[in-house]
Amino acid sequence: MSDVDDAIAAARSSWSRIADPDPAMPDRAPRRAGQGARRLKRIAAAVIAILIAAFVAGIVSPIGIMGVFLTIVAMLAVTVAIAMWPTAADRPPPPPEKLRTLDLKALPAQTERWLQAQRRSLPAPAQHLIDRIAERLRTLSPQLARVDPAGESADEIRRLIGEQLPAFVDDYARVPTTLRTTERGGRTPDAALSDGLGVIEREIAAMTERLAQGDLDSLQTRGRYLELKYSGDDSAG
Template sequence: MANSVTPRSRNAVNQEVIRAARRQRAARLYNARKERWSFRWRRIRRAFLALFGIFIVALTAGLILGGLSFTTTVLTTLLAFAVFMVLSIYPATPKLRAEELGSATLPELAGSAELWLETRRRALPNAAVDAVDMIGVRLEQLAPQLATLQDNGPAAHEVRKLLSEHLPSLVDSYTRIPAELRNKTHAGSTPSQQLVEGLNVIAGQIEAMSLDLSRGDLDALATRGRFLETKYIDASDDG
C-alpha cells in the first residue's frame, strides 16, 4: 500500500516550517536593525565632523582676524547647529520600494522581494502572518537557484513577473482598500481572505518554481504565472 500523507501530518510539517521561518526572520530582522543603526551612526558621525570643521574654521578665522564679533559668533553657532541637525537626519535610512524590484539583478531578486514584503508586514492582517513567513522560507530556498538562470530567458521572466509584479500588486491592491472594508464580504469572501489565499498561492508557486529549477525543468517553470494573475491579481484590481 502506498504511503499517504494525512492532512494532520501535513499541517504539522507546515507548522514546523513556519516556526523555522520565524526563527530565520528574527535573525534577518536583527541583522537589518544592525544595518540601519550602522547607517544612522555613520550619519551622526558625519554631522559631528561637520560641526567640528565649522568650529575649527571659526577658531582659525578668529585667531587670524584678532577675534570675532558677537554677531559673527552667534551666526556661526546657529550655522553649526543647523548643519548638525540636517546631516544627522538626512539622508533618510533607505527603504526598498516595490518599483525597485523590477531593476534588481536576478540573484538579488528573491532577497529584495523578501525585504520588501517585510516592510509591508504591519499593513497586512494577522491572518496573513503565516503566509508571509512561508513566502520568506520559499524565497530563501529559491535565492541560490536564481543565480543559475539566464537573465533574459523565459524562466527568469516568469520568476521576475511573480516576484516583482504579482506579489507587489496583490499586497498593494489590499492596502489600497479602506480599513473598514477589508473584512466585509465581497464576491463571496472578504478582501483579507482573498489576500491570504493569494499569498498562499504565491508561496506554492515559489515552491513549485524551486522544484522545477532543482529538476532543471525550465520549460515547466516558463509556463507558470497566468493562474495567479487571472485568479487573484485581476480580481483584486476589479474589486
C-alpha cells in the first residue's frame, strides 16, 4: 500500500490550504426509480393483504358499509405510510469520520453514498471517476463477506476506502472554487483530484482482483480437470 499512500499524499499536498466547503446532494435517477418501484410493490402487497382480510371477515360476518369504509381508510393509511416512510437513501450520508468506524461489509455502500453526495461539487472528469469508483465499490461489496475483519486485507480496505478516499475528496472540497483551476506545484487542484481518484479507482480494482484470486484459480483448475477428463471421451465418441 505504500505506493498508493505516496501517490495519494502527493496529490493531496497540491492544495492542502484554508478553504470553504461547497456541499452538494445530487439525485441518482436510476436508483430513485428502483426505490419507487420497491415502494409500489410494498403498497400493492399491503393493499392486497387488507382486501383479503376484509374478504375473509366478510365471509365470517357481513362487514356492512362501515366495514367497507374502514377498509378504504386502512388502505389509504397504509399507502401514505409506506410512501412517506424514509429509506436509507433519504437519510444524509455518514460523515467522513464515521466511515472509518463502520462494519467492513457496510463500508463500500456507505462510502459510495458519501461520494455521490459530493459528486455535483466536483469537476466533470472527477465526476466520471467517482462513477467508476462507485462501480468498483459495488463489485467489491459482496466479496467482503469472506474477508476476516481483523485481517490485513480488511485493514487495507478500511484505510483506502474508509479513510484516504473521503479525506482526499474532503481536502478538495475545502479549496476555494477560485483556486481550483490555479496551477500550484505544476498541477491545478482539479488535475490533482482526478489523478488521485484515478489511483484510488485502480487500487480498488486491484483489491477486487486479489480477493477473487482464489476463485479464479479454482475455476481455471476445475476447467482444466473437466477438459482432461471429458474432452478425450467426446473425441472418442
